[in-house]
Amino acid sequence: MNNKPLRVIDLAQEFLRPIINxxxxxxxxxxxxxxxxxxLCQCVGASGQVFAFDIQAVALQQTNDLLEKSGYADQVTLIHQSHADIVPALQAVAVRKHSVKAIMFNLGYLPNGDQTIITQVETTLAALNGALSLLAAGGLITICLYPGHLGGKTESQAVISWCEALKAPFVAHHFRTLNRESPPTLVIIESMR
Ligand SMILES: C[S@@+](CC[C@H](N)C(=O)[O-])C[C@H]1O[C@@H](n2cnc3c(N)ncnc32)[C@H](O)[C@@H]1O
Incomplete structure (x- = not known):
């Protein structure tokens, strides 16, 4: 029996695994x-395409090292740019609207990195708006929220308010632990297009 509580990131992956082909x-x-x-590389296989954004070179280096070690480096495009630019950045590599099956957001700071470099409300909401226009029918956006760090609560509340105002064809869900203080929470957005 595993004595660690469920992590939101594992939960996000459980929702994504069955819908990614x-x-x-x-x-x-x-x-x-x-x-x-x-x-994501493991889900889409060799014929799939994975795009990964980060504003920190050190994060993209860690990502590249992990992908090289695992044999997936060739199928991933690493984009050293804010996710706020998700639409123009993906248009530049010929990704069309309504063609992306899954978009994962894991907000906050780089684990074991500089904790002052965090995702920010304005750029996160810009990225989420862009993500809606890219999402394919039957696709999912997952957002792991971390209200426990400085700035995290404000960002979490902003994302939840933005989700509450979403109109069809999108449906937003919020999953949270009930008996921990400031637990990470998970938002899932479905496209019912
Ligand atoms: C919680 S970490 C992500 C963890 C990651 N998913 C993993 O598996 O390790 C958040 C990351 O978001 C990045 N970030 C912050 N602002 C960003 C932005 N505007 N656009 C893209 N990435 C950003 C940070 O540099 C950091 O590496």
Whole structure:
């Protein structure tokens, strides 16, 4: 029996695994150490395409090292740019609207990195708006929220308010632990297009 509580990131992957097919186009909006990028590579297989954003070169280096070690480096495009630019950055590599099956956001700071470099409300919401226009029918956006760090609560509340105002064809869900203080939480957005 595993004595660690469920992590939101594992939960996000559980939702994504059944809906991603080999050959799909998917995006990691916050590459960080590359764990989610690697997961996405495993889901889409050799015929799929994975795009991973981060504003920190050190994060993209860690992601690239992990992908090289795992044999997936060739199928991933690492984008050293803010995810706020998700639409123009993906248009530049010929990704069309409504063609991306999954977009993962894992907000906050780089694990074991500079904790002053965090995702910010304005750029996160810009990225989420862009992500909606890229999402394919039946696709999912996952957002792991971390209200426990400085600035995290404000960002979490902003994302939740933005989700509450979403209109069809999108449906937003919020999953949270009930008996911990400031637990990470998970938002899932479905496209019912
Ligand atoms: C919690 S970490 C992501 C963890 C990652 N998914 C993993 O598997 O390790 C958040 C990452 O978001 C990045 N980030 C912050 N602002 C960003 C932005 N505007 N655009 C893209 N990435 C950003 C940080 O540099 C950091 O690496």
């Amino acid at each position: 080999s050959g799909d186009i998917v995006v990691d909006a916050t590459a960080g150490t590359g764990q989610d990028t690697l997961f």
